[in-house]
Amino acid sequence: MSAEIEEILKRYQSYPNVAGIIIxxxxxxxxxxxxxxxxxxxxxxxxxxxxxKAAKMVSSLDANNELMTIRLRTKQHExxxxxxxxYIIIVVQKPGE
Amino acid sequence: xxxxxxxxxxxxxxxLPGVMGAILxxxxxxxxxxxxxxxxxxxxxxxxxxxxxxxxxxxRDVEPSDDLAYVRLRTRKQELMVATESQHTIIVIQDxxxxxQTRRSTSASARNSTAYDRGSVS
Numbered sequence: 001m002s003a004e005i006e007e008i009l010k011r012y013q014s015y016p017n018v019a020g021i022i023i024x025x026x027x028x029x030x031x032x033x034x035x036x037x038x039x040x041x042x043x044x045x046x047x048x049x050x051x052x053k054a055a056k057m058v059s060s061l062d063a064n065n066e067l068m069t070i071r072l073r074t075k076q077h078e079x080x081x082x083x084x085x086x087y088i089i090i091v092v093q094k095p096g097e
Numbered sequence: 098x099x100x101x102x103x104x105x106x107x108x109x110x111x112x113l114p115g116v117m118g119a120i121l122x123x124x125x126x127x128x129x130x131x132x133x134x135x136x137x138x139x140x141x142x143x144x145x146x147x148x149x150x151x152x153x154x155x156x157r158d159v160e161p162s163d164d165l166a167y168v169r170l171r172t173r174k175q176e177l178m179v180a181t182e183s184q185h186t187i188i189v190i191q192d193x194x195x196x197x198q199t200r201r202s203t204s205a206s207a208r209n210s211t212a213y214d215r216g217s218v219s
Contacts, residue, residue, distance in 0.1 A: 045161060071169040072155070072168055077160075
């Protein structure tokens, strides 16, 4: 499993302007992070709730549809959330991409 | 904002490539403009306004000096773009294929936008 995680990390690290990457398990426990601990735990808690709600919303609007990614564009960053069965991946990018 | 320019902006939005629907919602969750049927508009409005509030709280929570610009939800069939400005929320529903095509033709952004799609990074 850790090889897979390293691969995911490497893949996203090659993207432009990545400020940090967090990989959570399905229970929102951080299993890998490039950011400091406090921030990681903070993101984990809030993103997990948002991702769950968004996924439920998508399937309630259309049972045959499925959420792939959530992108939150803010003034200072872009936060990309990729939920999947095994992980929740959070990538924080700086703007200018 | 004068009514004509709201309508104009709204019309311009609906003419963008791949736009399947556009819904403008006011601060109290009432649908102001939409090119989607009324009941569907209201359903989308209710759910997405909630989601965007949650997203904005997330952003402010993690970084109090930051603020949410917009939320993009990419699903298998569509991409939902939700943006808020003062009290209004605009929801744009776009077809994924047209979006990707537009992005591919401006290749720099395509590298970033489509690559996160789980389908293409397996």
